[in-house]
Amino acid sequence: MEKYISLQDFEDAATNVLAKPAMEYFRNGATEQQTLAENRLAFRRLRILPKCLMGITGADLRTTILGHEVSMPVGIAPSAMQKTAHHDGEVAIAKAAQAEGTIYTLSTASTCSIEEVASAAPDAIKWFQVYVFRDREVTRKLVMRAEKAGFKALLLTVDTPVFGIIRSDIRNSYAFAEHLKLANFVEYFSKSDNADDDMKDYVGKLFEKTLTWEDVKWLKSITKLPVIAKGILRAEDAVKAAEMGCSGILVSNHGARQLDGLPATIEVLPEVVDALKNYNVEVYMDGGVTTGNDVYKALALGAKMVLVGRPALWGLAVGGQAGVQRTLNILRTELESTVQIAGTPTVADITRDMVRHESSFRKL
Numbered sequence: 001m002e003k004y005i006s007l008q009d010f011e012d013a014a015t016n017v018l019a020k021p022a023m024e025y026f027r028n029g030a031t032e033q034q035t036l037a038e039n040r041l042a043f044r045r046l047r048i049l050p051k052c053l054m055g056i057t058g059a060d061l062r063t064t065i066l067g068h069e070v071s072m073p074v075g076i077a078p079s080a081m082q083k084t085a086h087h088d089g090e091v092a093i094a095k096a097a098q099a100e101g102t103i104y105t106l107s108t109a110s111t112c113s114i115e116e117v118a119s120a121a122p123d124a125i126k127w128f129q130v131y132v133f134r135d136r137e138v139t140r141k142l143v144m145r146a147e148k149a150g151f152k153a154l155l156l157t158v159d160t161p162v163f164g165i166i167r168s169d170i171r172n173s174y175a176f177a178e179h180l181k182l183a184n185f186v187e188y189f190s191k192s193d194n195a196d197d198d199m200k201d202y203v204g205k206l207f208e209k210t211l212t213w214e215d216v217k218w219l220k221s222i223t224k225l226p227v228i229a230k231g232i233l234r235a236e237d238a239v240k241a242a243e244m245g246c247s248g249i250l251v252s253n254h255g256a257r258q259l260d261g262l263p264a265t266i267e268v269l270p271e272v273v274d275a276l277k278n279y280n281v282e283v284y285m286d287g288g289v290t291t292g293n294d295v296y297k298a299l300a301l302g303a304k305m306v307l308v309g310r311p312a313l314w315g316l317a318v319g320g321q322a323g324v325q326r327t328l329n330i331l332r333t334e335l336e337s338t339v340q341i342a343g344t345p346t347v348a349d350i351t352r353d354m355v356r357h358e359s360s361f362r363k364l
């Protein structure tokens, strides 16, 4: 995997490995894809202002997430149907996260089950992403299984009353491969009962569209695990989630797959962090992170950790577990370089004044 030296190299290589419709399912965003581009461009509008002569002796990227030590503040975001990218699917990414000492999040819509992932990567810090089913009993049982299997937190996705419009999926009449199963709920539902639906339509009908803040309370009431709200973009929603007892907030626009014309996540991160300053809630972000520099900027603006979605899928497609590990290691090496050259060798040293928006510099 050594020939890949950037996450872009992996994305380029994935284009050659994946069939075009699968590549487009993974890569593309909603409608005009403005937000998809902005998630990455907004990082480029921020500049790091290094401190010099800081007596740097190395980098220490370790941090603690909800009480668990991780080797670096970069984890894996949930994404559906990972066997579409590689036959080992979710198990490969979870094993990579375990080997790299960081967090893996399993999607409700996974192709390996909760139990398979838990037994393949027993020492990984695993989170379970929750889509609430109309039949609450199905969700309750999934949550119980995740708890029993040793998952450490629930990531409740709050930005998906319906799935977004991804034009390439429509153009491609995209359908997941027939042999792939929704491994977590085969016992309850069978797509063959709904043979006319594609998988996403089928799943869309099973999920609850009318979620409210009461459902956050309900989820809290059925589990001992900490709950993280995924998909928050507004400060007042972050405060509501905190008041409902969420232990974490993931600032996310769902990788720009839901609604176009939203801000880049890095743009709204500081508002959410500021709104939560009097709450004991951790703030994470995802969306458009492709370099160690991006991770650094997010930490400076107050994120405790960033999650990556597509980059893990490119690593998986290209090299299975080894590809994902290489992806994580590129981010680690780049972040280690950034923290040292910026004069802030530990995560705690990375404060907001380390980053400035390009518009704050004197006009030339």
Ligand SMILES: Cc1cc2nc3c(=O)[nH]c(=O)nc-3n(C[C@H](O)[C@H](O)[C@H](O)COP(=O)(O)O)c2cc1C
Pocket: 025, 026, 027, 039, 077, 078, 079, 080, 107, 108, 109, 129, 157, 230, 252, 253, 254, 255, 256, 257, 286, 287, 288, 289, 307, 308, 309, 310, 311
């Ligand atoms: C192909 C794909 C599938 C996804 N599936 C899910 C999912 O099942 N549940 C969920 O909450 N988010 C899902 N997401 C969103 C990611 O968790 C994450 O928010 C997003 O990918 C982060 O942006 P990035 O890909 O630029 O890193 C998916 C994203 C992609 C690209």
Ligand SMILES: CCCCCCC(=O)C(=O)O
Pocket: 080, 081, 109, 199, 200, 203, 254, 257
């Ligand atoms: C086959 C189920 C698809 C579930 C939707 C996953 C998702 O959130 C996405 O962005 O795609």
